[in-house]
């Protein structure tokens with residue numbers, strides 16, 4: 132009798148979890164929506180980096196995009212907040228527990244319209260948070276109206292033409308002080324995965340604008356956020372290799388054409404220049420490059436700006452090591468005698 136084949140070993144990551152531990156609920160978004168592809172990459176990135184999902188805080192506002200956190204990391208802590216108000220909820224939550232890894236998912240409407248005030252202050256604070264914009268140039272959930280990232284001349288299905296200039300959320304983030312700014316495309320698995328893994332290693336605000344076509348309302352000819360248009364006009368600035376701190380591999384790179392960036396957690400990001408002489412550590416150059424690409428009707432993708440050693444908001448506040456959320460009552464509440472002393476001083 133033939134001996135039965137030994138079962139193949141289960142695929143696990145460095146903390147012993149299987150990929151299924153990183154999945155969430157079944158998506159209720161339209162089949163083919165770019166947002167679903169982004170959830171898949173988030174699942175892959177957190178699995179490959181061996182992040183404990185129970186130590187993750189996932190947040191969002193309102194929109195099809197903001198429903199996405201329900202579809203990844205089912206055992207993480209989640210908060211689906213109010214339209215455009217996720218940044219303040221994230222700030223409060225991370226202040227209460229600085230040991231959590233925060234990821235927020237927003238939409239171009241959620242961020243660029245009702246939430247623009249909150250977005251601006253989040254970018255200048257450098258809160259340690261991965262902030263993903265699932266950017267389809269429209270309000271998908273409310274049936275496809277133009278959002279503030281829609282390009283001039285872009286057309287709705289019913290023929291209406293957008294004649295307002297767009298907000299470039301990447302240029303805005305760079306200008307305001309975000310320390311990790313990237314742009315990608317939901318259809319570019321490799322690039323988006325590398326960017327997300329690097330973002331997990333960064334300490335500070337990671338603003339990642341992902342062009343994510345809305346197949347139901349904004350994927351037709353005449354739209355500049357359709358799969359066909361984005362594929363045709365994607366202009367990558369760099370090719371990204373990422374070596375996490377737990378892989379003991381020495382990184383080979385050609386000086387002049389590649390640039391290694393040492394991340395906060397000891398990982399290495401190697402950026403091979405595709406655009407001649409592009410330096411992603413130069414803020415002014417980043418903004419100029421984004422303006423040039425916009426003028427040509429192209430999307431500059433990749434790591435647009437990176438400052439690996441910038442001071443983050445929580446460090447700046449000089450918080451105690453123990454998370455505020457778990458400090459015992461005896462520490463957070465002054466004793467009766469202290470209150471009495473204050474009252475006595477005022478009588």
Ligand SMILES: Cc1ncc(C[n+]2csc(CCOP(=O)(O)OP(=O)(O)O)c2C)c(N)n1
Nearest residue numbers: 194195196214238239240241269270271272
């Ligand atoms: C205070 C408030 N105003 C307006 C709305 C209606 N609304 C819901 S989602 C949305 C826009 C969503 O667009 P976006 O953020 O781009 O997400 P998408 O659906 O395109 O992924 C709007 C205007 C709301 N829910 N709450």
Ligand code: SF4
Nearest residue numbers: 161164195271345346
């Ligand atoms: S309406 Fe558009 S954005 Fe919303 S789920 Fe469908 S394809 Fe995605």
Ligand SMILES: [Mg+2]
Nearest residue numbers: 238239267269
């Ligand atoms: Mg949208």
